[in-house]
Amino acid sequence: MPHAVVTQSPEAILQRHLQERGLKQTRQRSLIVSIFLATGGHLDVDQLLATVRRTDPKVSAATVYRTMKLLTELGIAHAQQFGDGHTRYESAVDRHHHDHLICTVCGKIIEFENDRIESLQDAVARRHGFTVVHHKLELYGRCSECAAR
Amino acid sequence: MPHAVVTQSPEAILQRHLQERGLKQTRQRSLIVSIFLATGGHLDVDQLLATVRRTDPKVSAATVYRTMKLLTELGIAHAQQFGDGHTRYESAVDRHHHDHLICTVCGKIIEFENDRIESLQDAVARRHGFTVVHHKLELYGRCSECAAR
């Protein structure tokens, strides 16, 4: 039999946060969140807006910016900068930490995790008296397909 | 007795590159480069411009942008993004690779290097068929002084 306490769906988390803050659940917000979560991440605002507009062409960029900012504050999304001038977002729900391999030719982004690297990072920080809150590890290069060309 | 072949000074490197390309050595370029190298790095354009203007108040931001772009192309400077929306530069002359610890309270930036982390990164990349060209490892948190408060 299924466990009684299941992880809340992102939609439920969103709804709870909205209610707690007296914020409203709107058509636009629901649409943006569901597309954001369905697409899987590393999306920038342009991509998200384009997808959203396939369903509702009247949604504005400002609303997407505002919604993603809200999701970030609520801990549902993480903002990330890969240095191309576009803020990208990925889901923060039911995910543990991971880092990124980024193909500079085709733009492909691969996620990975490596506990030994994490431990070494902690050791380095400790040695310098730092308390690390978060970190960023990005490996830029060519994926196998692009290297083959 | 000193070695006959010494590492060229950054100024000499700059001058050689300029000559090779038929570019000119100007008062502004010399000033910006010497201040950039003397200050030690992790400077953004605002800080650099402010310092430069203490010596020559008429230097424009455009010139600083253009000069730093040039230095980056020549391999004398590296541009870096720490996520605050300001491009920062550090000297690339006579330096090997290193990563950064960044205090999110006071802005202090500490450099470190760790060969074991580098090896593990290479291993991860290899496992994914990636050829890594460069990488970025940044640990964000509180330095000992800011943590004490």
Next chain:
DNA sequence: CTCAGTGCAAAGTCTTTGCACGATT
């Protein structure tokens, strides 16, 4: 019915660029 949300356009940052004048080779 009230207050938050949306769309639009304007404004804000940081950075780049067109142009005429100025400086280096």
Next chain:
DNA sequence: AATCGTGCAAAGACTTTGCACTGAG
């Protein structure tokens, strides 16, 4: 003298914000 470089202002790219209207609770 011929070019490249500079300063200034305008233009760009991305993001935020003011305002009046719309819509959720």
